[in-house]
Amino acid sequence: MGLRKWLVGCLVLACVIGVGNMVPAVADEIVIGGQCDRTGPTKPVGIQICPGVLDYVKLVNKQGGVKGHTLRYIEVEHGYKVDRGVEAYERLKREGAVALLDYGTPIVYALTPRHMEDKIPGLTPGFGRADSTDGERYPYIFPMAASYWSQIGAAMQYLKDKGGTKKGSKIAYLFYDNPAGREPLAIFNRICEMEGYECRDFAVPAPGVEMASQVLDITRRMRADWVVGHLFGNAPSVSIKELKKNGFPLDKVLSLVWGAGEEDMRTAGWDTAQGYLGMQFAGVGRDFPVIQDIIKMYQAENQEVPEYVGWVYYNRGVLVAALMVEAIRLAIEQEGLPVTGEKVKKGFETIKDFTLGGFLPPLTVVASDHEGGGWVRIYQTKGEKLVPFTDWFRGYREIVLDEVKKAAKAEEKK
């Protein structure tokens, strides 16, 4: 009788799962949580960011925790699916997390109302809405890194200061045709009009691996002086190859933050990608005290240091964890125990000139600016490495902040 076997099988499975779910809780530890995407469409990013967070938390615990309290970081895999993201959020909330890393633009959108309701601060570095910079409208959302608006502002500033653009220069904006890709357009167009550039935007439809016609248009018909790229996933490497194929100088291509990882260069070929400019909101490479500490931690455990330690996305994971830890430290210092979401929020808002040994821009967060100033840095592909090309800078701040204000007004009117 097949049915009986089925029922028994199901019962055994249920028992196994039930046993597996019994995990004792430890008191006197601070729980923080984060979502991760090790299997979904942004997997190449996820498999570097998430170890970055885990390693930094481990390092802090090895060094005695935050003010003597051990941190427990819970990572939940969501595969970039919105419903799984909601589940992950609720799971972490139940575990008592006082700060969360939200991963993925649509998921940040979906979780924003929950963060407000539950008063748990959410870190959304490089994801989510640019207008969540406005901490008065979004008190519990912390981008903590340059938003897409700040990134495009900085890119245009760089073009003007060092790229030799002047009135009549031709600038192409090559972007992935999704909300995140379109977000900078408003600022891009405003700056173009103000400076009198000739600008055009070129949308790359999903999945972003076919852009021959757009690149041909940019290089042969428009004959652009500069290309500003804003692509995700596999698209950046395709753009590098296409632009190179059409003879466009790659040192006239400036990519926003999701288009300049080591994995992209490797896919495009390091030889091909020479000279490519990419924007970063965390330091790249291993020449930082914090990364050295992590390497020492690996060596102390006689483990091989993974190749990705010091890479772009790994370091962003470290950045996220470092900011959480700093906010919790400030929360304990100023507000005392027990640590709650509200206190951590205040902790975030008192972060001042936090640089972690040059690893971060001079980050200062206040209640009205959850972005921390919108600083970025440009790195260039040289050899098989990304090397610093500029110092931390930002640009067109007044236009960016004006756009943030406009968004707030539009929301009020609605």
Added chain:
Amino acid sequence: MINREAGVFQTSYSSDMALYTLPLAKITVWVTLGLLLILPLPLMLGNNEHAMSIVNTIALAAIGAIGLNILNGYTGQISLGQGAFMAVGGYTAAIVSSRYGMPFWFGILAGGGMAALVGTLFGIPSLRIKGLYLAIATLAAQLIIEWTINHVSWIGGGAQSSIYVDTPTFLGLAFNNEFRRYYLILVFFLLAYFAAQNLVRSRVGRAFIAIRDRDVAAEIIGVNIFKYKLLAFAVSSFYAGVAGALWTYYLRIANYENFTLGVSIEYLTMIIIGGLGSVLGSVLGAIFIKLLPIVLDLSVIRIAKGVFGIPYESVANFLANFQLFIFGALIILFLIAEPEGLARLWENVKRYFRLWPYAY
């Protein structure tokens, strides 16, 4: 016996026409209803919003899956546009309630209505083409609707293609936690479930089934194919629209990235796993597809740590992919064990006990 037709006599037409005639069936339904009603109480005591949110997600998915099953399972029209029709419902709800200040129930109805309209429009090709060709035509619906939401800023709400809505309130009560939202969703789920159960055994439902089994024959016996095919699309899209609108109010944002092609395929998987042509199957399929990955995620990591003593950090990538592997394997396993879906499996259980203790 309470679980067999033998000895159960109906004495009026209405009792003969009842949805459930067996005593055991009636008891089961009432007990299930009661359990669904008090389900949040133990969770509320444990303050377990996590479990509640999983139930809510499943109930929302079940509404959409029932809708798709009416079109796919009962009428035999393959649709890859379920996600898009949900998006139509979601955005309609968001527009009417955030721009025109309408209450949420109106938004849900409007979302359903608008989705029915759009679904009917995209159902027109079904009058000429069938099977895989129709699937491709509905795929076009998915792409066209996604593109429209993305590029028409009146619909999409600007560059971010997302519209925030306020937390829905009813008679001064805000649906601001998972338990309250559960009751909001439950009402619509029950309406959707029993409406579908009754629809498929009505004149309309029989016409749908006739079209599925052979449309030429159906036409010959007098079924108006034009009318009923479009009606199937309308009903199915209405369900999708309601599910999309509810999803919007649940998250309090309409964002098309919740309704992509992957979602459409997920719904198709739900009804295939659950059982084509079964309302209960749609629900079981929704439970399978939505619950299993979460159960796997919760258990695999803990088994690895508890039973094998492996710390999460060192095997995180493997575990994440391993879960997908098990999930896929289980789908195949269930389909091999019972190609007609979980609903058929449940039928088999019932049949077994109908003859029990004799095997024949």
